[in-house]
Amino acid sequence: MRELQYLRDVIRFVGTFAATILIPAVLLSYFALASSRTEELTVDADLRAHGDVVTKQVISDVNNAFWRFEHAVRLRLRDRRSPVSELSQLSPYLHAAFQFDENGTLIAPFDLPDDQVPPKDTIAFSRTFRQAQQAEQSGQYEEALQSYLQAEQFALDDILGGEARFAYARMLDRTGQTDEALVELSRFDNNYSDVRDRRGFRLTDLAALKRAEITFKQDEPKGIEELIELTETLLSHRWxxxxxxxxxxxxxxxxxxxxxxxxxxxxxxxxxLDRRSEQLHWAGNVADELELFGSTHGQATTQFRYYARNESPSVWATAKFNENLYAFSLSSSDLILDLQLELNRINATNDDLSVQLRCGFPPKVCRDTIALAGTDSMLLGPGAG
Incomplete structure (x- = not known):
């Protein structure tokens, strides 16, 4: 009977312990775990919300950059001013701008050169022209004069014939026959209009420059006038x-x-000159794409459209105004660089947040640009998830 009573006391003690100590402890542990989990979820939600705010701000900044560019272009056109010059006023990312007419022909600020027919070189021309060059380099100008004249007779086209004739005119000046040289050079406008030498120089430009140099030595004020006229003509005409x-x-x-x-x-x-030279150089890098835009003239609208072709250095913006198609070439590298520098700044000021750039431009553009930005952020190429 005592054993039974003892067992009942033990059971009562265990029940009391469970009711007063164990169950509350378990409940407290549960509530502690639940509270910890809630705090984790709260922190996670806060970080996610912060990340969303940062992402939206970056996207907004990018969109605003394009909006400002489009607005500036429309203002130019409204004021009847060309949007293919003074490009830095339109966007810091804009490197070149082009205007096509209703037929899809590039009309400003440059033109696309006609397909160059290779010069018809011959052994006789090459040998004689080389002999003339060697004589000129050694100071034997009379011999060079005759050899250049002979080389012209062996030329089978205006490219090589014009080169030889221009060299002959230079040697006339070298040998003191200045008046004869000026006469020869004055004939280039009629005889070699739009002919380029093998280096890509227009023979008429070379002749005009040489005439101005000769005149400058004889009559400086007149020579200055000719040099000014030549410079301003070159800077105002299409290249x-x-x-x-x-x-x-x-x-x-x-x-x-x-x-x-x-x-x-x-x-x-x-x-x-620097602005035009930079734009011309950039245009040369995207020349193959320029030809494509001429053929898509009919598909353009007054709304800006954006394109980025694989391995191209350019992000293109196109729009049609008054039957003319305008194509604007913005540097993808400059865009990515500014964006990545902004992300670097965000990461440097946020210990609990890391923002990475998923790059939709060609992989090489992304890699090279991020190297300039000095970041270890992971970059993903086109189509990456």
Whole structure:
């Protein structure tokens, strides 16, 4: 009977312990775990919300950059001003802009050169022309004069014939026959109009520059006038994509004018030349894409459309206004670089948040640009999830 009573006491003690200690402890443990889990979920939600805010801000900044660009272009057109010049005023990312007419022909600020027919070189021309060059380099100008004239007779086209004739005119000046040289050079406008030499220089530009140089030595004020006219003509006329001659001739003319004209004229025209040269160089990098835009003229609308072709350095924006198609080439590298620098700044000021760029541009553009930005962020190529 005592054992039974003892067992009942034990059971009562266990029940009391369970009711007063064990069950509350279990409940407290449960509530502690639940509270910890709730805190984790709250922190996670806060981080996610913060990340969403940052993402939306970055996207908004990018969208605003494009909106400002489109707005600036429309203002230009509204004011009847060209949107293919003074590009830095439209967007810091804009490297080149092009205008196509209703037929899809590139009309500003450059043109696409006609397919160049290879010069019809011959053994006789090459040998004689090389002999003339060697004679000129050794200072035997009379011999060079005759050899260049002979080489012209062996030329089978205007490219090689024009090169030889221009060299002959130079040798006339070298040998003191200045008047004869000026006469020869004045004939180039009629005889070699739009002919380029093998380096891509227009023979008429070379002849005009040489005439101005000769005149500059004889009559400096008149020579200055000719050099100014040549420079301003080159800077106001269309250049051809992929052809470096106009840039080089303009720089040579301006170099001769240093210290001879107002400094502000030199500054203004040097800046204009630099801008056009940069745009021409960029146009050469995307020349194959330019030809495609001419064929898509009929599909364009007044709404801006954006394109990015694989392995292209450009993000293209196109829009149609008054029957003209405008194609704007923005640097994908510049866009990515600015975006990644902004993400680097965000990461540096947020210990609990890491923002990475998923790059939709060509992989090489992404890799090279991120290297410039100095980041270890993972970059994904086109189509990556």
């Amino acid at each position: 051809s994509v992929g052809m470096p001659g106009e840039t080089a001739v303009a720089r040579r003319a301006m170099a001769l004018l240093e210290g001879k004209v107002k400094e502000q004229w030199i500054i203004d025209n040097t800046q204009l």
